[in-house]
Amino acid sequence: MKRNVILEKSYLYGIRTVKLFLYLKKCGVDEVLIKQLLKSGTSVGANVEEAVGASSRRDFIHKLSISYREARETIYWIKLLKDAQILEQKMADSMLKDSEELARIIGSIQKSAKNPHNKSTPNS
Numbered sequence: 249m250k251r252n253v254i255l256e257k258s259y260l261y262g263i264r265t266v267k268l269f270l271y272l273k274k275c276g277v278d279e280v281l282i283k284q285l286l287k288s289g290t291s292v293g294a295n296v297e298e299a300v301g302a303s304s305r306r307d308f309i310h311k312l313s314i315s316y317r318e319a320r321e322t323i324y325w326i327k328l329l330k331d332a333q334i335l336e337q338k339m340a341d342s343m344l345k346d347s348e349e350l351a352r353i354i355g356s357i358q359k360s361a362k363n364p365h366n367k368s369t370p371n372s
Contacts, residue, residue: 258293265289288321
């Protein structure tokens with residue numbers, strides 16, 4: 249079976265987000281604030297998973313668009329937590345690196361899927 253890199257990366261990113269949420273919760277960070285991080289960070293992989301099962305090219309692109317926006321939102325929350333000095337610089341930088349990599353990969357897949365000459369998109 250062919251390995252799906254974006255599925256793997258987004259799933260591992262979701263796990264990392266959950267662990268970060270639990271760590272920040274244990275540190276006493278306001279739960280309303282960190283729940284935003286949890287929701288957007290875990291939604292990236294959930295929407296990638298939905299894209300894989302999409303019923304059409306249009307649906308595939310739509311699910312990836314949601315995933316991309318959730319990755320961008322997660323970047324916002326991580327930067328906010330870092331700049332508010334709630335999240336340590338090293339941890340924030342590592343999460344930001346992963347977030348930006350996911351956003352780039354998803355954006356690239358979106359562009360490829362939108363190309364009408366590309367026949368390699370699932371469910372096209």
